[in-house]
Amino acid sequence: xxxxxxxxxxxxxxxxxxxxxxxxxxxxxxxxxxxxxxxxxxxxxxxxxxxxxxxxxxxxxxxxxxxxxxxxxxxxxxxxxxxxxxxxxxxxxxxxxxxxxxxxxxxxxxxxxxxxxxxxxxxxxxxxxxxxxxxxxxxxxxxxxxxxxxxxxxxxxxxxxxxxxxxxxxxxxxxxxxxxxxxxxxxxxxxxxxxxxxxxxxxxxxxxxxxxxxxxxxxxxxxxxxxxxxxxxxxxxxxxxxxxxxxxxxxxxxxxxxxxxxxxxxxxxxxxxxxxxxxxxxxxxxxxxxxxxxxxxxxxxxxxxxxxxxxxxxxxxxxxxxxxxxxxxxxxxxxxxxxxxxxxxxxxxxxxxxxxxxxxxxxxxxxxxxxxxxxxxxxxxxxxxxxxxxxxxxxxxxxxxxxxxxxxxxxxxxxxxxxxxxxxxxxxxxxxxxxxxxxxxxxxxxxxxxxxxxxxxxxxxxxxxxxxxxxxxxxxxxxxxxxxxxxxxxxxxxxxxxxxxxxxxxxxxxxxxxxxxxxxxxxxxxxxxxxxxxxxxxxxxxxxxxxxxxxxxxxxxxxxxxxxxxxxxxxxxxxxxxxxxxxxxxxxxxxxxxxxxxxxxxxxxxxxxxxxxxxxxxxxxxxxxxxxxxxxxxxxxxxxxxxxxxxxxxxx
Amino acid sequence: xxxxxxxxxxxxxxxxxxxxxxxxxxxxxxxxxxxxxxxxxxxxxxxxxxxxxxxxxxxxxxxxxxxxxxxxxxxxxxxxxxxxxxxxxxxxxxxxxxxxxxxxxxxxxxxxxxxxxxxxxxxxxxxxxxxxxxxxxxxxxxxxxxxxxxxxxxxxxxxxxxxxxxxxxxxxxxxxxxxxxxxxxxxxxxxxxxxxxxxxxxxxx
Numbered sequence: 024x025x026x027x028x029x030x031x032x033x034x035x036x037x038x039x040x041x042x043x044x045x046x047x048x049x050x051x052x053x054x055x056x057x058x059x060x061x062x063x064x065x066x067x068x069x070x071x072x073x074x075x076x077x078x079x080x081x082x083x084x085x086x087x088x089x090x091x092x093x094x095x096x097x098x099x100x101x102x103x104x105x106x107x108x109x110x111x112x113x114x115x116x117x118x119x120x121x122x123x124x125x126x127x128x129x130x131x132x133x134x135x136x137x138x139x140x141x142x143x144x145x146x147x148x149x150x151x152x153x154x155x156x157x158x159x160x161x162x163x164x165x166x167x168x169x170x171x172x173x174x175x176x177x178x179x180x181x182x183x184x185x186x187x188x189x190x191x192x193x194x195x196x197x198x199x200x201x202x203x204x205x206x207x208x209x210x211x212x213x214x215x216x217x218x219x220x221x222x223x224x225x226x227x228x229x230x231x232x233x234x235x236x237x238x239x240x241x242x243x244x245x246x247x248x249x250x251x252x253x254x255x256x257x258x259x260x261x262x263x264x265x266x267x268x269x270x271x272x273x274x275x276x277x278x279x280x281x282x283x284x285x286x287x288x289x290x291x292x293x294x295x296x297x298x299x300x301x302x303x304x305x306x307x308x309x310x311x312x313x314x315x316x317x318x319x320x321x322x323x324x325x326x327x328x329x330x331x332x333x334x335x336x337x338x339x340x341x342x343x344x345x346x347x348x349x350x351x352x353x354x355x356x357x358x359x360x361x362x363x364x365x366x367x368x369x370x371x372x373x374x375x376x377x378x379x380x381x382x383x384x385x386x387x388x389x390x391x392x393x394x395x396x397x398x399x400x401x402x403x404x405x406x407x408x409x410x411x412x413x414x415x416x417x418x419x420x421x422x423x424x425x426x427x428x429x430x431x432x433x434x435x436x437x438x439x440x441x442x443x444x445x446x447x448x449x450x451x452x453x454x455x456x457x458x459x460x461x462x463x464x465x466x467x468x469x470x471x472x473x474x475x476x477x478x479x480x481x482x483x484x485x486x487x488x489x490x491x492x493x494x495x496x497x498x499x500x501x502x503x504x505x506x507x508x509x510x511x512x513x514x515x516x517x518x519x520x521x522x523x524x525x526x527x528x529x530x531x532x533x534x535x536x537x538x539x540x541x542x543x544x545x546x547x548x549x550x551x552x553x554x555x556x557x558x559x560x561x562x563x564x565x566x567x568x569x570x571x572x573x574x575x576x577x578x579x580x581x582x583x584x585x586x587x588x589x590x591x592x593x594x595x596x597x598x599x600x601x602x603x604x605x606x607x608x609x610x611x612x613x614x615x616x617x618x619x620x621x622x623x624x625x626x627x628x629x630x631x632x633x634x635x636x637x638x639x640x641x642x643x644x645x646x647x648x649x650x651x652x653x654x655x656x657x658x659x660x661x662x663x664x665x666x667x668x669x670x671x672x673x674x675x
Numbered sequence: 676x677x678x679x680x681x682x683x684x685x686x687x688x689x690x691x692x693x694x695x696x697x698x699x700x701x702x703x704x705x706x707x708x709x710x711x712x713x714x715x716x717x718x719x720x721x722x723x724x725x726x727x728x729x730x731x732x733x734x735x736x737x738x739x740x741x742x743x744x745x746x747x748x749x750x751x752x753x754x755x756x757x758x759x760x761x762x763x764x765x766x767x768x769x770x771x772x773x774x775x776x777x778x779x780x781x782x783x784x785x786x787x788x789x790x791x792x793x794x795x796x797x798x799x800x801x802x803x804x805x806x807x808x809x810x811x812x813x814x815x816x817x818x819x820x821x822x823x824x825x826x827x828x829x830x831x832x833x834x835x836x837x838x839x840x841x842x843x844x845x846x847x848x849x850x851x852x853x854x855x856x857x858x859x860x861x862x863x864x865x866x867x868x869x870x871x872x873x874x875x876x877x878x879x880x
Contacts, residue, residue: 075740075743076740076741076833077740078738078740079739079740079741079862080736080738080739080810080862080863081862081863081865081866081867082767082769082799082863082864082865082866082867082869083769083771083772083866084866084867085738088740089699089702090740090833093695093698093699096695097692097695097696097698097699100688100691100692100695101692101695104684104685104688108681112681115681117681117682117685121685121688124685124689128692128696131696132696132699135699135703135834138741138743138744138747138833138834138835141835141836
């Protein structure tokens with residue numbers, strides 16, 4: 024918005040510009056006028072010379088009078104330069120001063136040519152009046168100076184030519200010049216008055232232009248705004264048309280209601296064809312009704328309460344539920360409702376987008392069933408894997424049991440007990456002379472030493488067998504523990520319980536302990552304290568057993584001496600991180616991306632579902648199973664991340 | 676340099692105009708010849724000297740444009756001095772010229788002045804009697820035939836306005852002593868041959 028100060032400054036500046044333009048234009052116009060006038064004066068001078076003094080006489084002879092040549096050439100010179108200036112430099116300051124001088128000189132020449140008649144002096148006043156057209160007092164000054172100088176010089180050196188007397192007073196030229204000045208005074212006053220009027224006109228025009236400019240600017244701004252508004256309206260209309268078309272063509276049911284939430288509830292104002300297809304209600308039947316016509320006995324009241332609560336607070340709603348068609352059949356729907364607000368943020372309408380999800384629900388249920396079946400199968404597969412490991416370990420222990428049994432049998436078979444029986448028979452044979460036999464008989468003399476040796480042997484056998492029996496007992500106890508552990512995990516399917524992660528990991532290692540030991544794999548434990556977790560522990564155990572078994576095979580395959588498996592448990596901001604790192608053969612990059620695929624395996628005799636079921640189980644628990652390997656020969660890291668929902672109820 | 680070119684041109688123009696003006700001034704202010712007007716009324720003159728008042732004679736070329744100013748000044752003079760002088764304008768009619776030679780606007784102007792008589796000078800005899808060679812030359816004789824004044828009554832060639840000659844004559848006619856001579860500006864009454872024979876100066880351009 025232009026301020027008044029700016030406008031005043033603008034008007035002043037514009038006024039000066041307009042005045043200057045007007046004066047420049049006038050100066051040019053008057054220059055051209057004087058060009059014509061000077062030409063006419065020249066021709067008039069020539070004509071006057073031809074008329075007044077065409078010829079000079081000498082008796083009866085005559086020739087062209089010098090006035091004719093003077094009028095032609097001197098007059099041409101006097102007029103020519105001002106005409107040239109007026110045509111080539113119109114409007115220039117010098118031009119009008121040259122014209123002023125030329126005018127005065129023309130006057131002088133014409134006075135000469137007219138015989139110096141006193142009446143011809145009036146040309147000066149006429150010329151000055153013409154020069155006043157310039158509205159420039161300086162031009163009058165120049166003309167006056169030229170005329171005064173002419174009178175002064177001629178008065179000084181040839182007074183009779185101008186004053187008609189041989190001796191004139193020194194101030195006589197001043198008298199003549201005074202009359203010119205006298206006229207100048209009036210002309211200057213007139214010029215000032217004219218300039219004042221021109222200034223007023225220019226000022227009025229500048230104000231008018233400023234006002235016009237403001238009006239024009241306002242009109243332009245308003246026009247631009249209107250254009251923008253029209254364009255925006257056109258765009259809005261186009262958007263509306265597209266939106267309307269989209270709504271009409273939409274496969275989703277769309278209905279718009281008013282915002283009246285009091286009973287009987289918001290009135291339906293608009294429904295699209297998809298609504299009719301979904302519910303059976305035509306637009307005519309639905310409009311004016313409330314959406315309650317779609318509700319029925321199995322419509323979830325909880326969802327409706329949440330819907331009402333959200334709408335009363337002006338919030339959006341999204342949910343699923345059961346509605347009823349016009350023919351009374353049920354259908355599942357998913358719907359979203361959003362408030363529509365006016366510029367004052369007041370809710371004026373609600374728009375609902377509804378989708379029939381009956382088929383999707385059915386498919387989802389089927390999918391869930393299949394998923395459960397898959398999970399169960401996976402679990403069974405996992406259990407089979409664990410069972411296989413258990414049996415493998417049990418088999419190892421049974422080997423020890425077998426060895427122990429064989430050792431005991433060998434000991435028993437090689438026992439000195441038959442020697443003891445021979446001693447007993449010998450003693451019974453010499454029961455009547457046992458003293459003589461021991462002291463006198465050669466065999467009896469060796470009998471005590473033999474009994475002592477036999478005793479020592481039997482004692483040694485007893486110790487050995489006790490040791491073997493103890494080993495046997497431990498092995499049997501180990502088998503018992505493994506079987507009991509398998510039984511405990513097998514029976515825990517689907518049941519969550521609060522577990523200690525480190526203990527669970529130890530169980531996993533324990534199950535693989537024999538195999539790891541047998542293959543010379545060192546197990547390194549790096550455990551941090553992790554909060555108790557509420558999980559299905561058999562799933563974690565299933566994953567751990569599988570990971571440790573894989574690590575064992577990877578180490579064995581590498582045939583390196585320092586086979587090592589590092590098991591880490593860490594707490595990472597509320598997530599339990601269990602990683603199994605081996606320094607085995609590693610995994611090529613191309614296998615990393617499909618290692619969790621069902622049926623993928625690189626191990627001879629592998630099934631390819633251990634890691635797959637492990638990944639599924641991890642995902643089911645809200646965690647993830649990841650793998651990292653720097654390539655063949657660099658080992659691999661399998662990481663199981665699990666959330667720690669300790670606040671959840673075990674059966675929740 | 677280009678900036679000052681208009682000013683330089685203006686100065687050259689002023690110089691050219693000044694030179695032209697100078698030439699014109701020289702011409703306008705160059706008087707005609709004076710062969711010595713007789714101090715007594717020439718006896719050979721066929722004109723009559725007035726006995727009751729001075730006699731003024733203006734010799735004029737009927738076609739001289741410059742003399743128009745002299746006739747005008749004579750009219751002014753006669754206005755001031757009516758009934759104080761007998762005025763005659765003698766118009767030259769060279770030999771061999773037609774009758775209408777004399778019938779010009781100057782003749783008619785002279786005749787129109789009250790108290791002035793116009794008459795022809797056939798063959799220029801009267802001019803020669805008074806030794807006058809320049810058109811516009813005025814001579815004033817008193818009743819005794821004594822020359823009071825001889826000269827022109829314009830300040831320059833063909834220029835109207837107050838001038839010393841007219842002033843002197845007015846003074847003489849008011850019985851005051853005044854100047855007796857002024858330069859005469861006008862065309863020659865003699866043709867070039869006559870002029871060269873009379874060894875007089877002719878006011879030719």
